[in-house]
Amino acid sequence: MGYEFKCKDIGMDCGFDVKADSIEELIPVIQAHAKNAHGINEITPE
Numbered sequence: 001m002g003y004e005f006k007c008k009d010i011g012m013d014c015g016f017d018v019k020a021d022s023i024e025e026l027i028p029v030i031q032a033h034a035k036n037a038h039g040i041n042e043i044t045p046e
Helices: 023-038
Strands: 003-006 017-020
Touching (some): 003 023, 017 023
């Protein structure tokens, strides 16, 4: 099963879209994008 995250899904006006095979692979990519693109230093699983 694959996982996907889109900034648009959480209401951001951003075209970022990432897919991974596991949550463990996905989270660091989302964290890096959130910090670099949006200035968000911490994200929560919610």
